[in-house]
Amino acid sequence: MSLRDTAAIPGKGDTLVNFTHTFDLAKYADRVLDFTEWEREYWIIGDKATWNEVLQAAEEGKYTKFKVTHDSIEDLEKGVVTELPALTLALPHMPIPRCAACFFCCIRSDL
Numbered sequence: 001m002s003l004r005d006t007a008a009i010p011g012k013g014d015t016l017v018n019f020t021h022t023f024d025l026a027k028y029a030d031r032v033l034d035f036t037e038w039e040r041e042y043w044i045i046g047d048k049a050t051w052n053e054v055l056q057a058a059e060e061g062k063y064t065k066f067k068v069t070h071d072s073i074e075d076l077e078k079g080v081v082t083e084l085p086a087l088t089l090a091l092p093h094m095p096i097p098r099c100a101a102c103f104f105c106c107i108r109s110d111l
Helices: 022-033 051-062 073-077 085-093 098-108
Strands: 006-010 016-019 047-050 067-071
Touching: 006 051, 047 051
Parallel strands: 006 067
Antiparallel strands: 016 047
C-alpha cells in the first residue's frame, strides 16, 4: 500500500454527493459567458455517488484495498479532519495556509 492508497471519508460515506469534473465545469462556464442575457443563478450537476462508491471504484481500478478512515460529523464540525499521508508530505511545499489544506483534504479525500 502506497501513500496514495489511503482515504479519509466524511461521516459514514453513504450520503449521495454530486461530482462534476473540472473540464465539464469549464465548458459550462464558457458557454454561459456567451449568453446574451443571463439568469440570476445557474446550476450544474454531475454524477451522483456516495464516497463509499467512489472508494470502491478507486480500489477496483487500482486493484488494491485502501486504508480508510471515517471522520465523524462531530469532528468535521469542529474542524478536525484526517490528514492523508501524501498531502501531509506535500504541505510544506504548498503555498496555501495549512487550515485551507485541511479543508481541501476533507473535501477531496485524495481518491
